[in-house]
Amino acid sequence: MEFITVTQLLFSTLFVYLVCLNANTLQTYIVHLHPNGMTSSLFTSKLHWHLSFLEQTVASQEDPSLRLLYSYHTAMEGFAAQLSEAEVKSLKKLPDVIAIRPDRRLQIHTTYSYKFLGLNPTRGGAWYKSGFGRGTIIGVLDTGVWPESPSFVDHGMPPVPKKWRGICQEGQSFSSSNCNRKLIGARFFTEGHRVASKSSAPNIVQEYLSPRDSRGHGTHTSSTAGGTSVPMASVFGNGAGVARGMAPGAHIAMYKVCWNNGCYSSDIMAAMDAAIRDGVDILSLSLGGFPLPIYEDSIAIGSFRAMEHGISVICAAGNNGPIESSVSNEAPWISTIGASTLDRRFPAIVRMGNGQTLYGESMYPGNHFMTTGRDLELVYVTGGDRGSEFCFQGSLPRDKVRGKLVICDRGANGRAEKGQAVKEAGGAAMILANTAINLEEDSVDVHVLPATSVGFDESVRLKAYINSTMKPMAWIEFEGTEIGKSRGPAVAQFSSRGPSFSNPSILKPDVIAPGVNIIAAWPQNLGPTGLPEDSRRVNFTVMSGTSMACPHVSGIAALIHSVHPKWTPAAIKSALMTTADITDHSGKPIMDGDIPAGVFAIGAGHVNPGKAIDPGLIYNIRPDEYITHLCTLGYTTTEIFSITHRNVSCHEVLLMNRGFSLNYPSISVTFKHGMRIKMIQRRLTNVGSPNSIYSLEVTAPQGVKVRVKPHRLIFKHINQSLSYKVWFISRKSAGTETMRFAEGDLTWVHHNNSFYRVRSPISVTWKGKEY
Numbered sequence: 221m222e223f224i225t226v227t228q229l230l231f232s233t234l235f236v237y238l239v240c241l242n243a244n245t246l247q248t249y250i251v252h253l254h255p256n257g258m259t260s261s262l263f264t265s266k267l268h269w270h271l272s273f274l275e276q277t278v279a280s281q282e283d284p285s286l287r288l289l290y291s292y293h294t295a296m297e298g299f300a301a302q303l304s305e306a307e308v309k310s311l312k313k314l315p316d317v318i319a320i321r322p323d324r325r326l327q328i329h330t331t332y333s334y335k336f337l338g339l340n341p342t343r344g345g346a347w348y349k350s351g352f353g354r355g356t357i358i359g360v361l362d363t364g365v366w367p368e369s370p371s372f373v374d375h376g377m378p379p380v381p382k383k384w385r386g387i388c389q390e391g392q393s394f395s396s397s398n399c400n401r402k403l404i405g406a407r408f409f410t411e412g413h414r415v416a417s418k419s420s421a422p423n424i425v426q427e428y429l430s431p432r433d434s435r436g437h438g439t440h441t442s443s444t445a446g447g448t449s450v451p452m453a454s455v456f457g458n459g460a461g462v463a464r465g466m467a468p469g470a471h472i473a474m475y476k477v478c479w480n481n482g483c484y485s486s487d488i489m490a491a492m493d494a495a496i497r498d499g500v501d502i503l504s505l506s507l508g509g510f511p512l513p514i515y516e517d518s519i520a521i522g523s524f525r526a527m528e529h530g531i532s533v534i535c536a537a538g539n540n541g542p543i544e545s546s547v548s549n550e551a552p553w554i555s556t557i558g559a560s561t562l563d564r565r566f567p568a569i570v571r572m573g574n575g576q577t578l579y580g581e582s583m584y585p586g587n588h589f590m591t592t593g594r595d596l597e598l599v600y601v602t603g604g605d606r607g608s609e610f611c612f613q614g615s616l617p618r619d620k621v622r623g624k625l626v627i628c629d630r631g632a633n634g635r636a637e638k639g640q641a642v643k644e645a646g647g648a649a650m651i652l653a654n655t656a657i658n659l660e661e662d663s664v665d666v667h668v669l670p671a672t673s674v675g676f677d678e679s680v681r682l683k684a685y686i687n688s689t690m691k692p693m694a695w696i697e698f699e700g701t702e703i704g705k706s707r708g709p710a711v712a713q714f715s716s717r718g719p720s721f722s723n724p725s726i727l728k729p730d731v732i733a734p735g736v737n738i739i740a741a742w743p744q745n746l747g748p749t750g751l752p753e754d755s756r757r758v759n760f761t762v763m764s765g766t767s768m769a770c771p772h773v774s775g776i777a778a779l780i781h782s783v784h785p786k787w788t789p790a791a792i793k794s795a796l797m798t799t800a801d802i803t804d805h806s807g808k809p810i811m812d813g814d815i816p817a818g819v820f821a822i823g824a825g826h827v828n829p830g831k832a833i834d835p836g837l838i839y840n841i842r843p844d845e846y847i848t849h850l851c852t853l854g855y856t857t858t859e860i861f862s863i864t865h866r867n868v869s870c871h872e873v874l875l876m877n878r879g880f881s882l883n884y885p886s887i888s889v890t891f892k893h894g895m896r897i898k899m900i901q902r903r904l905t906n907v908g909s910p911n912s913i914y915s916l917e918v919t920a921p922q923g924v925k926v927r928v929k930p931h932r933l934i935f936k937h938i939n940q941s942l943s944y945k946v947w948f949i950s951r952k953s954a955g956t957e958t959m960r961f962a963e964g965d966l967t968w969v970h971h972n973n974s975f976y977r978v979r980s981p982i983s984v985t986w987k988g989k990e991y
Contacts, residue, residue, distance in 0.1 A: 246302040248289065248323035248412055248486055250518065255297040255865050257316030267291045270299040273314060277307045289411035289486055295493040295522035297865070300486035302415055319862045321516060323412055325482040326509045328363065328437045329536040329548075329767045337734070337772070338830045339466070346833040350779040353467025355381055357404065358446050358778050359500030359531075360771070361483075361491050361507065362438030364431050364476035365406060366743035367398040369439055370759060371447030371463065372472070374401035386473055386498030391430025398431075402448055405473035405498060406431035409491050412484030431476045433743050436750055438474060440763050441506045443741035445771035446470040446778065453760050455666055455748060456585030458566055459701050459739045463760060466775020466829070470782070473500055483507050485518035492522035496529050501781050503533045504774035506767035508548040510540070511721035514850070515859035520551035524863055527553040528843050532781070532789040534774040536766035537729040538716035542812075544820070546716040550728045552882060553846055555777070555793045558715040559735025559769040560826055563708030563805060566664050566701055566737070568672035570651060572598075572685050573693035580651065580672030581664045583737075583762055584698060595693035596625035596648055600686055611638035611650075622646035625694055627682065630658050630673075636749035639667040649696060653679035659813060661713035663764035664737050666748035666756075672696050707804050711812040711821045712736050715766055718820035719888075719985070723853060727886040727983050729823040730793065731800050733776075735769030737762050776829045783833055784907070790841035790883075791907075795832045797885040798839070798978045800825030802965075819963045819981045824886055836908035836976030837968060839885045840941075848873050849882040887966065888983045889948050896950045903943045904968065906935035908976055914968040921962035921984040925949040933968060948984065960986045 251273065263269040270291045274284035289300040300323065303311065308320055339347055355378065365372070379401060386405030388396040399406060408431045433439045446465040453463035475491035477483050488507075495503055503526055505519060514520045523533040535549035537558045549556050568582035573595055599621055601608035606615040611628035626647040628638040635652055642650045650671040654661065660675035674682065686692045712735055720728045739762050747754025748761040773796065780792050787795075802825040803809055809816040810826060843864075850860045851870035861867055874880070881900040889898050906912060914933045920926040927947040935942065946966065962984045970976035 246304055248300060248415055248484070249303050249308060250300050250321045250323060250486055250489060251298045251311060251317060252296060252319040252321070252862050253298045254316045254318055259316055266293050273299075273311060273317070274301055276314060277303070277310045289415065290490040292489055292493045294496045295489055295525045300412065300489070318858060319515075321518070323416070324485040324509060324518070325416070326485065326488070326507050327482055328478050328507045329539050329765055338828065346779050346829045349833055350467070350469075350782040352469030353446065353775065353778040353782050354378055354469040356467065356470045356502065356778040356781045357381060357384065357473060357500045358467065358470050358502045358504055358774055359473045359475060359495040359498070360438065360442040360445060360504045361475045361477050361488060362441050363435040363478040364408065364428065364433035364438045365403060365442055365474040366433045366439040366741070366745075367394070367403055367406075368744065369443065369741040370450045371443035371465070371741035372400070372403045373448055375448070377401035377448070377469070377471070380404045380471065381499070383499045386494075389431060392428045392432065394428065394430035394432045402472060403474065404471045406476070407474070407491065407494055408476040409487040410479065411490070412486035413479040413481070416484060417479070417481055427480055431474050433476075434745060435478070436743050436746050436761070437478070437506070437763070437767065438476065439743050440740040440761070441504065441767060441771040442472050442474060444738060444768060445504055445775040446472045447741055453739070455583055455739055455758060455760055455762055457700070458583045458585070459564065459762070463739065463741070466772055467778035467782075470775065470778040473498060478507060489518050489522055492526060496526055496531065500531060502774050502777050503531055504771050505533070505535045505549070506770045508536055508538050511545065511548050511550060513722050514551050515855060515862050517551065519549060520554065521863050523551060523554050524846070527789050530788065532777045532792050534770055534777055536770040539714045539765050541715045541717050542713060542821075544717055545719055545721040547718050547720060547728045548716060550720040550723055550726070552723070552726045552849060552884060553789065555731075555773060555796065556729045556823075557766060557770045557773045558729040558732040558821065558823065559712035559764075559766045560709035560715075560732040560810075561712060561736040562734055563706050564701065564703050564737065565706050567699040569697045569699065570672060570674065570682070570694050571697060572682070573689070574685055576681070576685070578674050578678040578682055580674040580678065580696070581662050582667060582672040582698060583664045584667045584670055584672075595695050596623070598627065598686055598692040598694050599624045600627040600683065607632065611641045613637065613641045613644070616641060616645035616647070618646050623648050625649045625651060627651045627653055627686070630654050635663070635673070636665045636667060636751055639665070639669050639671050640751055640753055643669045651682065651696075653682060655679070659713055662736070664762060666761055668749060668751065668754055670696055707806055707808070707811065709734065709804055709810060709826045711810065711817045712764070713813065715821065718823075719983070724890065724985065725853070725888050726882070726884060727819055727823060727888045727981060730797055730886070731773065731824050731827045732822050733769040733772040733827045735766050736764045738764065738768040740768075773827055776827060776832060779829060780833055788840060791838045794838040794840070794885045795835040796827055797824035798837070798980065799828050799831035799835050800979075801828050802826075819983045824979070824981050831975070834908070835978065836912070836970060837904045837914065837978045838907050839883050839902060840905050841883050845882060848877050848880050852880060886981045886983070887946070888985075890985045890987060891950050892987050898948045899945060900948075901943060901945050903941050904933060904978070905941045906938055908970070910935070910937050913971040914976075914978070915971060917967040917969055919964040921964040921982055923950065923952050923962055924964070924984050925951060926964070926966070928966070950986070952986075
């Protein structure tokens with residue numbers, strides 16, 4: 221009995237010690253304040269006001285200013301600081317504190333793609349009409365920029381716009397002379413990363429404490445959005461052509477927020493705060509995390525403020541596909557971009573010893589690779605607990621792989637890393653085999669040794685061959701670049717899918733854009749794989765991800781802004797969505813694997829810049845309408861205030877807006893248990909030509925009857941707005957099924973000009989009792 225008492229005492233003492241230790245451990249928090257706080261008038265500046273909260277909270281023997289990381293004024297009112305749990309509790313009790321959120325770590329999610337999208341420099345096209353994006357400023361939040369890249373040369377660029385208030389921040393290996401008329405601004409934000417990384421292991425790749433890019437991602441995305449024309453661009457001869465961004469006449473401003481261990485929301489908020497003040501027109505964010513409620517999402521909160529300032533915010537949807545409801549950056553004022561494929565391929569064929577061939581792809585700079593005129597022996601190392609099948613570094617026995625063609629399963633580590641592991645173990649070549657997770661996805665790499673990537677079906681055949689013979693043999697043939705021999709676009713397997721987790725009344729993603737095997741600018745401090753061991757140097761390399769899709773749309777948004785500088789972000793988004801394609805270049809439905817793509821994969825469709833620049837009609841949204849929408853979601857007054865800085869009574873707002881539906885370009889309808897009829901309303905504004913008549917075409921979702929009034933819209937003037945109502949009548953009840961989906965579309969077609977087809981996708985969801 222005495223032993224138990226002593227043990228309990230020891231445990232209780234240890235528990236108290238751990239609780240105290242945890243309470244005093246400092247973490248970064250973002251403190252959201254009331255923008256017109258009662259106590260703010262007592263101080264000479266916002267900075268002093270922000271510091272006053274720390275002075276009331278932090279122990280007197282410590283300098284509170286040392287805890288402050290950022291003071292925010294534009295993207296939100298508040299500050300980021302290092303605080304203990306006890307200090308957070310004290311802060312929450314102070315007047316004017318709206319919310320306190322822990323810092324979140326997010327992750328970063330071409331020579332041909334502009335041609336694939338129909339952009340060309342001839343008269344009458346989107347480039348010609350927009351002056352190639354002339355006068356528009358694209359702000360990019362990413363890993364920084366390599367300013368010496370030929371994609372950022374300012375030859376032929378117009379002067380820096382007079383409205384620009386940004387800077388070219390100097391730092392390690394970066395001076396003000398690195399900016400020019402193309403790259404007009406650069407800043408870096410490191411406080412959130414710095415305090416989070418104190419205990420991190422040192423990183424192999426050198427980080428520049430400046431806007432200079434040491435990762436490559438930011439150089440790649442910014443050149444995709446607005447890189448200038450670079451002739452004879454290629455990756456070791458692959459994908460050769462003229463490299464151009466989507467808006468080669470636009471200006472670029474880089475905001476470096478992503479470092480070796482991620483992108484912290486405190487740094488992102490500081491960058492958005494600066495970008496709004498600097499005067500950007502477009503904000504491009506190829507980063508994100510998992511879905512969050514909007515009132516907890518720093519990107520959503522900062523983007524609302526940007527939208528109020530007339531800035532279009534374009535974000536990557538994420539790379540967590542094909543998982544349902546994995547789409548991130550889902551606020552309705554953000555344009556959320558999924559990824560698609562091109563019709564460009566880089567064949568690298570595997571010829572097996574049994575006479576059969578496997579289709580693979582690679583950008584390894586080889587040509588009909590063979591080893592001394594004979595096949596290589598195939599080897600697939602499995603068994604044990606070293607992860608040899610994934611080709612982890614140090615997992616491959618040299619005696620088993622030396623001089624052989626090694627099979628490595630995809631997953632767990634980077635694709636190019638696997639090749640490096642094979643090379644270090646003495647392997648002669650590699651076949652990267654897709655698993656059931658990756659299926660037929662074909663992201664390519666500039667491997668460090670002869671290598672190709674094969675789809676899941678091919679990998680099954682490959683492994684069956686290995687098991688069928690004592691000494692399997694094969695070799696790889698590299699066949700360069702092929703254009704137009706495959707269908708495209710199609711949905712990228714990795715592209716995150718809807719429906720929206722936190723806001724299913726809005727269909728996400730909004731559109732898809734090229735994001736697979738995109739060639740764009742690359743830093744000179746990195747090899748084309750980005751691996752520290754890769755000593756090769758290139759000006760361009762290939763990358764895949766919604767990170768690559770996002771800047772395509774950012775550049776296209778810049779083109780639209782150049783033609784229509786007074787349009788709101790909602791108008792620009794509407795133009796992108798209502799003109800998007802739902803068929804590929806062969807005129808057949810865009811595919812998602814082996815099936816036609818659904819709305820949760822492609823949203824409104826594949827972006828079409830030639831049509832988006834002249835959409836005919838737009839769905840505009842005023843900031844106040846977003847607030848009403850948030851009320852319909854059941855958000856509290858405090859939650860809405862933290863997003864919008866507007867103090868509203870949702871009870872009164874909803875009484876004044878009975879039957880409200882956000883004027884979004886897509887339509888999402890939910891039938892809850894027992895509900896049979898749903899009505900929505902939309903408002904269209906004529907931006908085409910006066911005296912225009914539009915007629916209706918409807919494809920009703922299966923199981924739903926659709927009625928629309930009126931059937932015709934007659935616009936007499938430019939900028940005239942007309943409304944219509946849609947009734948959705950369910951032909952079935954939810955019954956015993958927990959959830960079902962159906963989809964269709966609604967299109968307004970111009971009587972005399974078939975170019976104007978203003979299409980809205982329709983998503984219908986039935987929910988059972990338990991939802």
